[in-house]
Amino acid sequence: MDKSKKRVVEYLDKILADSEKAAPEDLLFSYKGILYPTTVCSPETCQALDSFEARSDDVILVGYPKNGSNWLGQVLNDLEITAAKYTEQEINERMNISNELLILPRLEFGDPEKFKRMKELPSRRIIVTHLSPQVLPKSIFKSKAKILLLVRNPKDTAVSYFHFYNNMPTLPSFSSWDEYFTAFMHGKLCWGSYFDYLVEWNKHMDDENIMVITYEELKENQTLGLKKIADFFGFFVSGEEIQMVAEKSSFEAMKEKSFKTHGTFGKILFRKGTVGDWKDHFSEAQNKQMERKFEECLAGTKLGEKMKYGVYCKA
C-alpha cells in the first residue's frame, strides 16, 4: 500500500480506537442546531466553511448520510481520472496530494485550516459533503460549480444509518430500533433531519447547475446512471470506459477492497448495499408514520417525484 493511502487508513483506525475510549456525551456537538460527530468535525471547521473558495469546474457531490456518497465519490474520481487521461504516475500524485492535504474526503471533516490547503488541490476537484444548502460555503452557489444531489429512499436510509450508529464507536448507540426510529423521524441525528435536508434541496430543483440521481436508479442500471452523470459534468468517456468504472464501483468490488481503502471502518461502511432492507425493520405503525411524513414534506414536489416513494417504500 502506498504511503499516503496507508496514512489515511491509519488515521481512520485511530479515530475508531480513540472514540472507543470517549464518553458517549463527548461524541457529538451541535452547530447551528445540528449535530455533528466530534471525532471528524469541529465547531471551528464549521465556522470556517465560508473560507472555502469553490471553482466553477469543481465537481460537488451532496447527499444525506448513508445515501451512497462513498460509492459515488469513487465513481466521480474514476470518471475524472478516465476523462482527463492521466498517467498512472499522475493519478498517484493527485491521490497523494489529496490524501496529504485533506486526509478525509468530506468538506466538513478535519481542521479549519484545510480550506486554505484546498487551494493547492489540482482541478477538477471532487468535493463530497453531507451539508445542507443553508450551511454550504456560499462560494459553491456563486461559482456555479455543478452539484450532484444523491438521494436514497428514506426507509433504507434510516435502516443504514441505524446500523451505522450502532456499529460505529464514533457515534452513540441506540438501545433499540424503535428508540432510533423516533430520533430519525425527529432529525435528532448527525447532519440533522433527512426530511429537512431534502426540503431545503428541493428549493434548488430549478437551478441549472444541479442534477439529482437516486441510489435506486443507480442500483437498477448503473451504466445508464453513470452516463447521465458523465454527461452532466462534461466528462468525455466512452461506453467501454463507463462500463469499467461501473465494474470497479460495484458494491462487491468496493467491499472486497475496503480493508485497503478504509481499514477497519470498511467493514462497517460496506454493509449490505441493497434496496428494500427496510422491510425487515419497519413495523406497520412505522410504515404509516413514514408515509405521513413523506406526504407532508416531499410528496408532489419535483424532488419527491424523482424519489418514487410508491415504488421503493410502499409496504
Ligand SMILES: Nc1ncnc2c1ncn2[C@@H]1O[C@H](COP(=O)(O)OS(=O)(=O)O)[C@@H](OP(=O)(O)O)[C@H]1O
Ligand atoms: N458500491 C456500492 N453500491 C451500492 N451501495 C453501496 C456501495 N458502496 C457503499 N454502499 C452503501 O451505501 C451506504 C453508505 O452510504 P455513504 O457512503 O453515504 O455513508 S456515509 O454517510 O458516508 O458514512 C451503505 O448502505 P447499507 O449497506 O444499506 O448500510 C453502503 O453499503
